[in-house]
Amino acid sequence: MKNKLTISDIAKAAGVSKTAVSFVLNNKDGISDKTRQKVLEVIKQTNYRPTMNSKRLFFQKSFTIAVLFDETSHRFDNLFYLDIMSALLKRCTAFNYSLVYSEYRFIDGVVTLPDNVLDKDVDGLVFLKDIPTALITTLQNLDIPFVIADAHAVHEGLYTVNVDYRLAAYTAVKYLLAQGHRRVGFVGNTQLPAFYSQVFSGYREALEESGLTVNPAWCFDSISNRETTEQHIGQLLTQKELPTAMFCMEDVLAIALIRYLQKSKISVPDDISVIAIDDILLSNEIYPGLTTVAIDKDQLGSSAIDILMNLIGQKPTGSVSMTATDIVVRESVKAIL
Amino acid sequence: MKNKLTISDIAKAAGVSKTAVSFVLNNKDGISDKTRQKVLEVIKQTNYRPTMNSKRLFFQKSFTIAVLFDETSHRFDNLFYLDIMSALLKRCTAFNYSLVYSEYRFIDGVVTLPDNVLDKDVDGLVFLKDIPTALITTLQNLDIPFVIADAHAVHEGLYTVNVDYRLAAYTAVKYLLAQGHRRVGFVGNTQLPAFYSQVFSGYREALEESGLTVNPAWCFDSISNRETTEQHIGQLLTQKELPTAMFCMEDVLAIALIRYLQKSKISVPDDISVIAIDDILLSNEIYPGLTTVAIDKDQLGSSAIDILMNLIGQKPTGSVSMTATDIVVRESVKAIL
DNA sequence: TTGAAAGCGCTAACAG
């Protein structure tokens, strides 16, 4: 049980050459059935498993791909990440690849990549959320294939997995309107300008289709966390006419909003309904449960890996665009008569 | 920029042997300063980085360690995991190791390990939370070093990182008493019997030190998620005399409890205060913010890696036991006069 | 202090 078996041991035991064993292991043909069976037998008996490290050296590949997080990006929406990591892992496993967890640093415009990337000890990279241009340039110089999953912005010439957030926003607001709401506000931020404008268009279109117009007094575009929520939403509450519903461009923002409203003794959904986009796990755990447009994390993850594998295998490939129109109805939206 | 450089290229360029380059790379001595400088120069010029895969083959080590999650264990307290993974990664990096993310399966008493573990393509394993005995046996047969971080139960002969949850519970309840509470309930479950009994002792001791006794009507030992909360806490609310505070053995349970109380129109902390143990990120995002005993995730993670590295290097090592007595005061506990 | 040579476990030409 102690000394690891090698392909030579198996070859010897089966009375054949290493080549024969190798062929059997890799399901190649050009080998007689009898030999194959004999080898298979020995492998079964000995519980032999070939060593990845030898293959790695031979193929000059690491058979691992890395998920790269921004070192400082940890926020409480990370549950989304763990779900995606599971999806990435599942797909990597199907390709016999490992998934390593890594972090990069981006401070004052300078990018620091982890050693395994600099060493080219990974065959490809997955990023979750958008990455800075400086990083893109660095990566292209390094010549390592990478894909950006859930890229909100559109990058020419890069491989990304995108969600149609315009449609998602449109769907969310349409739902609000169908529940009888006529006064619908908007909560978001412009940190990701492309994302913001997609989502805002969806919001406006839905409104306009019902003959409504955007009321700037109910629109907030600098809400990105709890602090900014508290800073800005206060002025909403002082207005004479309040919206009956707020659409938030991300679940996290909606959760911060609900928290703030509760603190201000405004009931959700009795006084104000709230809807968002994402469906992170957390949204089902707060009270009231958040009604939101679901994003398919499984598809997001596996598409990213599929693209990466094509890139690694030099096969033609392209970005993928996903659609999100499923509303998870929970408790944060009330119908208005 | 295309063809990867090898040690031979560097040796040739520097006009020395591969051995010399290897010595320089590994800071060995037995080499003249002049040669060393020459080699260093070439390395700098060429930006040469040695290939891990060759080392891996030579040393018969993968220089990677795996974090293994139970495939089905994803709950919303996973934020705790991401924090720990960051800590694990940081420490792995310090040792020049990679961290791979993997999942194992445990269904109907049968354990399925991922291929990289079966292939011994990882040098060590970290588990977060306790693992089933069947898994322990399997691992011992495979002869792969592993450590259980945040093991609640005590395992003879295994390496674990434990937290003194008795003390943590004691500290939490003491805090409640200091705020004037005299009627304090308990919420937990016996899924991890050792964990339960530690925590319950801490709870009882604190009470008894103040001349109070445990009131069984306020103690719940089968609360593990939202469903069981709704099932059991209902009967608490029908009692004539309610507790003024509830101590929960985990943040997640406290969050479920708060959600349920809010649904039942019981105000936290005005009607009932809530305290717990863990300090997951989520606890700062709900309303009211959860007051809780913090667990040091950084220490948890790095201790686990330190133990593992000792195990891998065949150095003597031992389990580590952590202490948690810091209370993060937020809004879920009210002082009673 | 140096360099030649062997070998880690595997794959794939290439001959037979």
Add this chain to the structure above:
DNA sequence: CTGTTAGCGCTTTCAA
């Protein structure tokens, strides 16, 4: 259909 052989890029004896 089968086996011999030469590497993949590194480390490390071992002799000079």
